[in-house]
Amino acid sequence: LYHPYNFEKQEKKQIAITQVDLSGAYFMYGGMMLEQRQYDKALDILWKGYELNPVNVSIMFAIADAYKEKKFLKSYISVIRKAHSCAVKKSEIARIYRCYAYYYTQIKDYDAAFSLVYAAKCFDAQGFSTSLREIEEASGKTFPEPSVEELKNTLKALNISWGAKELTISVISLLD
Secondary structure (H helix, E strand, C coil), X not given: CEEEEECCCCEEEEECCCCCCCHHXXXXXXXXXXXXXXXXXXXXXXXXXXXXXXXXXXXXXXXXXXXXXXXXXXXXXXXXXXXXXXXXXXXXXXXXXXHHHHHHHHCXXXXXXXXXXXXXXXXXXXCHHHHHHHHHHHHCCCCCCCCHHHHHHHHHHCCCCCCCCHHHHXXXXXXX
């Protein structure tokens, strides 16, 4: 877990083992504010949780959800990119691709959005049908399912890595 201060070395912002992840409390409280549609308050709270643990993908998703509701697309996609750099679980990767797809739907790049939704399906099928339907309704089109190789090429062209980022995988390997 990320700990904002290493007391032994008197250094700030170090990775250290800690017994309690306090960011979880901010995540829960921020989530309650999201449910109540108090997006500014939710963002304030969630960013505090992010400061305590900037590798908590769940907090990043909650922050992105608040930006999505406020229609702040640049902030939304920025947080999704941060989340992608920390995500390791298949379900997280799939959700990140669905989030990218939402962004590309909003900027009306429907080809990219379709590819990203199908890429998400390669990692976890949950949410696939709903996301695909939203893109089809927005675009007025349907596309055939692309091959995995086509998906990888599209993501490469969009500068979006396939699966977990290489740095994330390297760090996890070191920890194991």
